[in-house]
Amino acid sequence: MAAVDTEKLSKLQSAAAGLNQISENEKAGFVSLVSHYLSGEAQQIEWSKIQTPTDDVVVPYDSMEAAPEDPAQTKSLLDKLVVLKLNGGLGTTMGCTGPKSVIEVRNGLTFLDLIVKQIESLNSKYGCDVPLLLMNSFNTHDDTLKIVEKYANSNIQIHTFNQSQYPRLVVEDFLPLPSKGQTGKDGWYPPGHGDVFPSLRNSGKLDALLSQGKEYVFVANSDNLGAVVDLKILHHLIKHKNEYCMEVTPKTLADVKGGTLISYEGKVQLLEIAQVPDEHVNEFKSIEKFKIFNTNNLWVNLSAIKRLVEADALKMEIIPNPKEVAGVKVLQLETAAGAAIRFFNHAIGVNVPRSRFLPVKATSDLLLVQSDLYTINDGFVLRNSARTNPSNPSIELGPEFKKVSDFLSRFKSIPSILALDSLKIVGDVWFGAGVVLKGKVSITADPGVKLEIPDGAVIENKEVKSVGDI
Template sequence: MGSPGLHKARDKMADAGVDEVAIDTFAHYYRLLEHGETGMVPESTIDPVDMPSLADVEVDPDVAAEAIRHTAVIKLNGGLGTSMGMERAKSLLCVRRGLSFLDIIARQVLHLRKEHDATLPLMFMNSFRTSADTMAALARYEDLPVDGLPLEFLQNKEPKLLAADLMPVSYPKDPDLEWCPPGHGDVYTALRGTGLLDLLIERGFRHVFISNSDNLGAVPDPQVAGWFAASGAPFAIEAVRRTPSDRKGGHFARRKSDGRIVLRESAQTPKEDAEALADLDRHRYCSTNNLWFDLDAMKQALDVRQGILGLPLIKNTKHVDPGDPSTPEVIQVETAMGAAIEVFDGSALIEVGRDRFVPVKTTNDLLVLRSDVYQVGSDFVLDQVATDVPFIDLDSDYYKLVGEFDKRFPEGAPSLAKASSLRVVGDYTFGRDVQVVGDVALDSADAERVDQGAVLHGDADA
């Protein structure tokens, strides 16, 4: 029979035209919630994991070229950048020289196609909020679409559930807020539901590379493609060494009960295990969200599970209106696409350099990306020219939102190539050609201007 809440949720999704595969997947997780599933992964159930490094792997150039010619690329592009005050696709943000994330991604792929004589189709998993803007921005690249394959497919949506009784929430003031995305684990559901999984196999592709559109380091690199093809693994994730800034984030581990690799997110970590989560010597690797999978293996896994991959549940508790804590508390049922690593026998991990993991989650990250820490070459691949990536901490009262951030860097980012860190407390506007050297801290209760050509050294303190 099922519960009244699930019946209402299913009806609501069907009325909104949500794909049947996505509705069945949502129902699977709803039942887990009803039975008290929390998705938690206690420290006592896992061990640390080790892995090879790409730097130590030799890949035959012919194998690499063959692999990239049978690879399709998917970019997750459903985010609006709301945490930075944006109302459009975050990938429309300007990175440099008038080029957005989307521009650079498109040009990276077009360059690789020519260099390796590869079809290399590029597809974006958009949300209903990012689709129109994204497709309009990509229209200038007439050679980007591949005949017979879409340039985009849409992620699914699901109802937010009242935390009190798991009924789908009603919010007439803004009905859009009654819905939420199912997390990026939805990519597998969407690929199956749209028929794109079968279509790629029919067209002769063997592998898929998936990454976030806000990570310009995530290039479909032939060496990584060759390693994955040669490994014979059905599924793999690129990992990086965790740094102090990753202490609160997820990590890889090996489950004691069956020896499988798992990806434990911070939301899946019990409070009593917070110290172990933050232990960089114990859990040394985190995910880049750069994923590779074998198309036939993915199809088989979905077929035998009736379309439900069975990724671990992530129970995300928020408010109907995230910006208004007085609105009812709701549960968002989510999954992480990297968690699919535990579904497949023989899944693999590979350590890559930080040059393949340059995510932009805040304006702190954006400042580094726009600075001279990186160069963008003729292949449109980011090249880190600074010895180290500096730590940036801008006062959130003045720099958190992109509009306010841009006002304070009207002439572009300062030089950060020789910087170790930049901490700003207060309202500073930066002139042209400012250089930051070493560890610099600025602190003022009054609005200040950093003059054109100023060189800020480690002892700077305004």
């Protein structure tokens, strides 16, 4: 390490030691992350060494053996499982305050309601005990504790724990922002979902789960409605002793920036767009060479997590995220859980059907899941078999629809989109009840004009600029 870095590091260590708002574990984790970053050990990918993973490494879902049908065997599989949802995100992009997982998805049910219903139905059906863990951030912790009280009488154990709270780094001198008096929330950040592994251990949850005979954790984003427990995958991992499994799914043009799995120097690893040399970015985005992307549905062996965290062996690629707080340039150093794949033994990917990836990142996604394209049964969001096209319609909504409250107020009822290919809405548009959209539809209200689509309108392959066009 260069001399300047050693000096930077010792100043950082003494500044971190004085941060009494966080635990000793968090201070140590933070210093370790920054020193890893300063060491410049960030792995440079040699493009010529990248290989496409074989079917042994990225297993086709259809080639996997079915899970046992016997209820007793199913119960014993499920009794080894824990479901962990990443619940640190706020719904700010969709105009909501509080945890994103409490946005209503459908029929008055939130993401969290659906997750609880799914696990309840498994526990009831098989008499098993699959617990739910929620990893919160300091942003979502207090709200989540209040929200989970309503599930007190369900047949499911719900545990919450917090991911680490790290200080933002001042770019100018690499010292923690809170050590300069910025001690409010703006001085801190949650360091990405790669932090799930040390936080599981530091919270005491990991040892508690291992002592209950739990073996695998299924980790997924709380806003991915397709991320449900899959017995076939669990059965495969236990049988083949895979310590880590990442669900990937075929890329479409909408997913070109998503991370992908590669074989590199004999190991499977995640390749993110940030690691790609500039001259190869277009190649990375092509769906010919890199055909799959990471859904962030991960299955990980609990004993392996303990082994690797205790050895401080999870040196994942660091994602520097520059921000500005009150005019001061700061850096957040983050890691992603998917990047840990290369540290686990017998790690694999599974190429799963697209139905296991149904994230709700914006109101355009909410339109899909609230429409007749989907139904809900026992908390599971199921695609309507009457839709013949395997891919979902592409939907672009203007800024008037960005906030959930505005989005909901603009529809008397969600239109039927079973036969829709694409929809683009521009301007001040409002929908009556029972509207049907088919084929390619574009609706544009001129500036200053309120365009109301009448009840029962059927719009097929049209560009609508006024009611007369319908």
